[in-house]
Amino acid sequence: MIEIKGLHKSFGNHEVLKGIDLKVEKGEVVVILGPSGSGKTTLLRCLNFLEQPDDGEITIGNTRVNCNHVSKKEILEIRRNTAMVFQLYNLFKNKTALENIMEGLVIARKIPREEAEKTSRQILAKVGLLEKWDAYPSQLSGGQQQRVGIARALALNPEAILFDEPTSALDPELVGEVLGVMKKVAREGLTMIVVTHEISFARDIADRVIFIDGGVIVEQGPPAEILFHPREERTKQFLKRILPVDDYTI
Amino acid sequence: MGFQFDLSFLIFEIGVAIKYIPVVLLLSIVPLIIGLLLGIGIAIIRLFKIRPFDKFFTVFVIFLRGVPLVLQLTILYLAVSLSFDSLAKTFGLQMSSKDLSYTLIAVVGLSINATVYLSEVMRTALQSVPVGQYEAAYSVGMTSRQMLWRIIIPQALPVAIPLIGNNFIGLIKGSAIASLISVVEIINATLYEASGNYKFLEAYVAAAIIYWLLCILVERLVAFLEYKVGVYGKGGVV
Amino acid sequence: MENIFLFSLFIDSFPQLLSRLHITLYIVVVALLFGLLLGTGIAVARLYKVPVLSQLAAAYVSFIRGIPILVLLFIVYIGVPLAAGAFGANINRWDTLIFVMITYIVNSAAFLSEIVRSAVAGVEKGQMEAALSVGMTRWQAFSRIIAPQAIQIAIPALGNTVVSLLKDTSLAYTLGIIDVIGIIQAISSNTHRSLEAYTAAACIFFVLSFILERFFKWLEKKIGINNSIPGANVAPNNKIAVVGR
Numbered sequence: 001m002i003e004i005k006g007l008h009k010s011f012g013n014h015e016v017l018k019g020i021d022l023k024v025e026k027g028e029v030v031v032i033l034g035p036s037g038s039g040k041t042t043l044l045r046c047l048n049f050l051e052q053p054d055d056g057e058i059t060i061g062n063t064r065v066n067c068n069h070v071s072k073k074e075i076l077e078i079r080r081n082t083a084m085v086f087q088l089y090n091l092f093k094n095k096t097a098l099e100n101i102m103e104g105l106v107i108a109r110k111i112p113r114e115e116a117e118k119t120s121r122q123i124l125a126k127v128g129l130l131e132k133w134d135a136y137p138s139q140l141s142g143g144q145q146q147r148v149g150i151a152r153a154l155a156l157n158p159e160a161i162l163f164d165e166p167t168s169a170l171d172p173e174l175v176g177e178v179l180g181v182m183k184k185v186a187r188e189g190l191t192m193i194v195v196t197h198e199i200s201f202a203r204d205i206a207d208r209v210i211f212i213d214g215g216v217i218v219e220q221g222p223p224a225e226i227l228f229h230p231r232e233e234r235t236k237q238f239l240k241r242i243l244p245v246d247d248y249t250i
Numbered sequence: 251m252g253f254q255f256d257l258s259f260l261i262f263e264i265g266v267a268i269k270y271i272p273v274v275l276l277l278s279i280v281p282l283i284i285g286l287l288l289g290i291g292i293a294i295i296r297l298f299k300i301r302p303f304d305k306f307f308t309v310f311v312i313f314l315r316g317v318p319l320v321l322q323l324t325i326l327y328l329a330v331s332l333s334f335d336s337l338a339k340t341f342g343l344q345m346s347s348k349d350l351s352y353t354l355i356a357v358v359g360l361s362i363n364a365t366v367y368l369s370e371v372m373r374t375a376l377q378s379v380p381v382g383q384y385e386a387a388y389s390v391g392m393t394s395r396q397m398l399w400r401i402i403i404p405q406a407l408p409v410a411i412p413l414i415g416n417n418f419i420g421l422i423k424g425s426a427i428a429s430l431i432s433v434v435e436i437i438n439a440t441l442y443e444a445s446g447n448y449k450f451l452e453a454y455v456a457a458a459i460i461y462w463l464l465c466i467l468v469e470r471l472v473a474f475l476e477y478k479v480g481v482y483g484k485g486g487v488v
Numbered sequence: 489m490e491n492i493f494l495f496s497l498f499i500d501s502f503p504q505l506l507s508r509l510h511i512t513l514y515i516v517v518v519a520l521l522f523g524l525l526l527g528t529g530i531a532v533a534r535l536y537k538v539p540v541l542s543q544l545a546a547a548y549v550s551f552i553r554g555i556p557i558l559v560l561l562f563i564v565y566i567g568v569p570l571a572a573g574a575f576g577a578n579i580n581r582w583d584t585l586i587f588v589m590i591t592y593i594v595n596s597a598a599f600l601s602e603i604v605r606s607a608v609a610g611v612e613k614g615q616m617e618a619a620l621s622v623g624m625t626r627w628q629a630f631s632r633i634i635a636p637q638a639i640q641i642a643i644p645a646l647g648n649t650v651v652s653l654l655k656d657t658s659l660a661y662t663l664g665i666i667d668v669i670g671i672i673q674a675i676s677s678n679t680h681r682s683l684e685a686y687t688a689a690a691c692i693f694f695v696l697s698f699i700l701e702r703f704f705k706w707l708e709k710k711i712g713i714n715n716s717i718p719g720a721n722v723a724p725n726n727k728i729a730v731v732g733r
Contacts, residue, residue, distance in 0.1 A: 048621050080623035090618035094636045107632065108623030156622065253574035316651075316697030317690045318658035321669070325690060328683040332492040419554070426556035430662070437559065451566040458555040458563060465554035 001026040001191060002047075002160055007056035007067070009042055016042045017053070018215035024160065029192045031202040031223075034212035035238055040195045043212065044162050047193070048082045049075045061159040080108055083153035087165040089145040091137040097148045098124060098133040101155045109156065120155055127151045127181050143174030147181050160191040167198055199243060203227055211235045259449050263440045263456035273353070273435045274464065277425035280357055282418055285364025292365065293372035294398070307369075314366045320427050323359040327431045330355055356428035360421060367417050375410035376402060408479045415472030419465050426461070436460060498684040504675055505688055511585075511667040515657045519592035520650060526593065527600030534605055545601070552598035557591070557656050564591045565663055588660045592653065599649050607642035608634065643712050647704025651697050658693065668692060 007020040016039045024030050034040040045051040046067075047058065053067040061081050065074045083104075091100050098120055105116040124130050127147040137145050146166060153161045166182065167175045179201055186192055186205045194201070202209050203223050210220040211230070219232050227243070230236050292307045294300075314322070334350060337343070379402050387397035429437040440453035530549065533541040552560070565587045572579045611634050619629030661670035668689050676682035 050617055050621065076623065076625065079621060082621070084618075084621040086614060086618060086621075088614050090612070090614035092615065092618065092633050093612075094633065094640070103632070104622035104624070107628055152622070253571055255570075312698070313694055316655075316694035316701075318655040318693055320658050321686055321690045321693065325683065325686050328686065329492065332683060336491050423554075423556040426558045427659070429558070451563065451570065454559050454562045454566070458551075458559045461556060461559065462551055462554035466550070 003059040005057040008054045016215050027189045028207045029186045030208045031206040032195045032210045038212045039215045040212045044164050044195050048079050081159045083156045083158040084162045085149050085153050085166050087168050089149045091145050093137050096134045101152045104156050123151045123155045142170045143177045146178045150181050163194040260452040263453050266440050266443050267436045267456045267460040270436045270439045274425050278421035281360035281364040284361040285368040288365040289368030290372045292369035311366050319424050323431050326359045327355050352433045356433045371413040375406035378409045379405045411475050418468050422464050501685040501688040505668050508667050508671045512657050516654050518589050519596045522593045523596030523600050526597035528604050530601035531604035549598045557659055561591045584663050596653055603642050603645045607638040610641045611637045640712055643708045651700050
């Protein structure tokens with residue numbers, strides 16, 4: 001469904017991704033963990049070409065591109081097959097909540113306005129914000145903005161939704177409401193690739209956890225395995241730092 | 251026919267223009283300093299609503315802000331000359347307005363202009379400091395004077411410096427308008443030298459080059475000051 | 489006191505000055521529109537780092553912003569016909585107003601290009617990323633998301649520039665344009681008194697500036713950045729604030 005082969009990316013002299021091979025099945029929820037600088041966010045952003053990979057092959061749904069010679073048309077196609085939820089929400093500041101959700105549908109997917117509006121209202125209700133349909137982002141709390149961001153991604157009905165540290169910028173008491181929506185989305189069978197620090201999400205919802213460090217996948221597997229019985233030393237070191245001591249067993 | 255432009259005369263005129271840079275500096279630096287001092291005073295009076303002056307200065311600033319510099323200088327010049335002559339006649343003095351220094355009038359006029367704009371700059375800069383800073387200062391028991399000097403003005407400075415720099419550049423260019431009330435500065439000097447050979451374009455281009463260089467210098471200076479004062483800003487206020 | 493300022497003369501000047509107001513407004517409107525066009529083009533050249541053009545644009549902006557309008561007026565008035573003459577065109581008989589227009593267009597374009605540049609750069613980077621990730625093309629993203637927000641950001645600085653432009657037109661008389669100020673020479677030639685007329689002109693400019701400022705304040709409220717985040721400080725756009733004289 002999504003397949004990555006030999007992905008390389010450098011920023012100047014610094015090689016951030018040193019050859020990533022990854023396969024994500026339809027409906028899978030994959031959580032990517034790793035220390036800062038490990039390349040996890042870069043990996044995600046390469047998937048929809050917000051960063052231009054230096055080398056490798058990316059397949060999303062029916063579209064396969066070679067990162068060395070990827071055309072603008074191919075990039076557009078990939079972007080129309082995926083959707084991203086950003087750490088800083090990035091809602092369109094000059095549009096209302098409803099318009100934010102509709103924007104991609106009407107403009108990028110060329111869906112007629114009435115249909116788009118209907119779909120958008122439904123999805124806005126699904127994330128629990130229907131009554132805020134005409135609010136501008138500046139009038140919403142962080143948690144509300146992020147839920148609209150998730151709604152915007154959902155409405156596009158993508159092959160996969162990419163989550164870039166969706167709760168990192170939120171005040172602690174707002175994290176719960178966003179995680180709740182993400183869990184709901186996961187249960188509906190959407191393919192999700194999530195970069196996050198929220199171990200509870202990885203533990204409860206992920207089908208697979210991937211640990212990245214130094215630009216390579218160190219190990220991957222079911223959450224119970226990776227989080228509580230990691231094999232690699234680097235994984236253990238990382239988890240020791242971020243897991244509450246009780247959860248960690250050898 | 252060809253575009254006739256006398257390069258050697260241009261270079262000569264540039265030399266002439268350079269000789270009058272001190273005049274330009276006089277016409278811009280003095281008003282700048284006066285404007286800063288009086289401007290901060292007016293800003294404080296208006297912000298802290300010090301009666302009975304604040305209303306007067308508010309009207310003063312709002313009115314003069316809308317009047318072009320050339321009119322300000324012309325009106326000042328005429329008013330001073332006419333009053334001078336009238337006074338001389340009344341008291342039978344031998345002086346006439348022709349004895350007045352045009353340059354002095356220009357400096358006064360530019361100073362008033364600078365005061366008006368700089369008071370607005372100061373107001374903006376002072377208002378950009380979060381209210382919480384004032385509150386905190388009061389709550390630890392500082393007097394208004396201490397608060398302004400130690401807390402507020404140091405935080406207002408990084409905001410003010412680029413604006414003051416813009417104003418300084420505006421004053422340098424404004425000094426050119428003094429040429430219209432017969433002050434001997436760069437434009438009049440270069441034109442005078444060209445009155446014989448009618449090469450006025452070279453005269454104006456020479457003047458332009460010198461003004462441009464002066465403005466670039468000021469921009470560099472301001473950038474340097476911004477860097478030096480910006481140390482506070484890195485602390486992550488806001 | 490009467491030999492300094494005659495109030496009746498002051499009042500009487502108004503009709504005569506106002507009869508030339510249309511020239512002043514004409515210059516402002518033309519300079520603003522064409523200056524915005526030219527300025528946006530310059531800003532685009534610099535934003536997209538078009539080779540050669542962007543360096544030329546930077547030099548142009550730096551030069552024009554660094555010289556007094558008085559000097560620019562005469563350089564255009566003398567220089568443009570001379571340059572045209574080198575190409576064989578004789579434009580010496582063109583109306584002076586055209587050269588005045590060219591001057592103010594060239595001048596305002598330089599300042600406006602900086603405003604456009606700064607406004608577009610002031611839109612959060614994340615907005616473009618979000619637009620692209622939703623599948624919009626760069627052009628769609630720019631026209632629907634970036635440009636509207638840039639316009640919102642630009643309004644205060646734009647207002648400043650328009651008011652400055654209005655005041656700058658006060659120098660057009662030096663080329664012989666009979667506008668609000670230019671007519672004062674004609675009025676005062678027989679009375680030998682001009683202070684009253686100049687003061688009347690000052691009042692007219694003040695009223696016009698005031699109206700323009702109010703308009704832009706209203707515009708800012710209406711479509712400006714809706715900053716309803718409590719306690720936030722919007723740092724003044726200080727690289728752009730232009731102080732016209």
